[in-house]
Amino acid sequence: MSDEVADGFVRVRLDLSYDGKDFSGWAKQREGQRTVQAEIEDALRTVTRSKETFELTVAGRTDSGVHARGQVAHVDLPAELWAEHREKLLRRLAGRLPHDVRIWSAEEAPAGFNARFSAIWRRYAYRVTDHPGGVDPLLRGHVLWHDWELDVDAMNAAARQLLGEHDFAAYCKKREGATTIRTLQELSLVRGDDGIITATVRADAFCHNMVRSLIGALLFVGDGHRDSDWPGKVLAARVRDSAVHVVRPHGLTLEEVGYPADELLAARNREARNKRSLPGTSGGLAEAGCC
Numbered sequence: 001m002s003d004e005v006a007d008g009f010v011r012v013r014l015d016l017s018y019d020g021k022d023f024s025g026w027a028k029q030r031e032g033q034r035t036v037q038a039e040i041e042d043a044l045r046t047v048t049r050s051k052e053t054f055e056l057t058v059a060g061r062t063d064s065g066v067h068a069r070g071q072v073a074h075v076d077l078p079a080e081l082w083a084e085h086r087e088k089l090l091r092r093l094a095g096r097l098p099h100d101v102r103i104w105s106a107e108e109a110p111a112g113f114n115a116r117f118s119a120i121w122r123r124y125a126y127r128v129t130d131h132p133g134g135v136d137p138l139l140r141g142h143v144l145w146h147d148w149e150l151d152v153d154a155m156n157a158a159a160r161q162l163l164g165e166h167d168f169a170a171y172c173k174k175r176e177g178a179t180t181i182r183t184l185q186e187l188s189l190v191r192g193d194d195g196i197i198t199a200t201v202r203a204d205a206f207c208h209n210m211v212r213s214l215i216g217a218l219l220f221v222g223d224g225h226r227d228s229d230w231p232g233k234v235l236a237a238r239v240r241d242s243a244v245h246v247v248r249p250h251g252l253t254l255e256e257v258g259y260p261a262d263e264l265l266a267a268r269n270r271e272a273r274n275k276r277s278l279p280g281t282s283g284g285l286a287e288a289g290c291c
Contacts, residue, residue, distance in 0.1 A: 008079055012108060013073075014040075016040070017067075021067075027249075036068075043057060047096050048084075048085050050081065055075070057074050057116055059072040062073040062290045066254070067252065069255050070255050091205070111266065119204075119205075119279055121203060122254065122257050123201070129137075129197065130145075131195050139196075148222075150222035161232035161235070162214065162231060164183065167180055170238055170241050172208050175208060180207050182207060
């Protein structure tokens with residue numbers, strides 16, 4: 001599958017963040033709900049005085065209510081338009097975009113760059129507190145309250161069993177033609193001095209509901225409802241388990257997207273489009289999100 005930038009166009013990398021509370025996810029929707037992609041594309045069309053809408057490609061399509069601090073997207077713009085607006089584009093977008101989405105950088109991307117397919121990992125954080133009094137009101141939009149005391153050591157013991165390349169079908173909402181095979185590179189939890197537990201989840205890519213399902217399983221271990229072997233047993237079954245609770249989205253933030261060195265971008269782009277499979281399974285295309 002070719003990803004060549006059309007003649008006369010420039011590929012621009014956008015680094016951005018948003019508060020997901022009032023968005024129906026990243027991707028544009030036919031029903032006209034408010035989405036991050038639609039807001040940015042509308043703003044870009046307005047500030048460049050273009051009749052055409054230039055479509056964004058994103059590293060990870062976050063679900064409704066999920067936040068992002070380190071999201072990455074790209075857009076292909078006509079070279080003349082880019083040359084005319086590049087110096088003042090950020091400031092103009094800041095004046096046009098709503099306050100719950102910001103673009104921090106807009107730079108010409110290196111050859112072979114694709115925000116989705118060139119990424120080698122995505123890192124999310126999920127934040128939860130078990131404080132008996134609940135969540136700090138100033139943090140309520142970004143931290144989940146769990147009304148049971150949590151054992152972080154038990155949760156980490158369970159998390160270690162999930163690391164590596166597996167079929168995460170038990171923790172994903174299946175989508176036609178898409179594989180649920182992922183490489184989970186990091187899953188660890190730390191309780192901060194403020195009592196908030198932050199789970200760091202990093203993988204080459206994520207399938208739908210994967211992060212929030214993993215956290216839901218670990219919470220059941222942490223509060224003593226399940227033993228530390230249970231999440232691993234669920235994973236091995238490769239079947240969606242009704243006992244796995246998908247936690248609420250507001251505790252989840254896309255923190256960072258990782259890319260290889262510039263000279264490796266094109267190769268990674270091609271590799272990520274290949275169908276993935278484990279021995280004895282049929283493959284599918286790996287989706288970029290989400291969670």
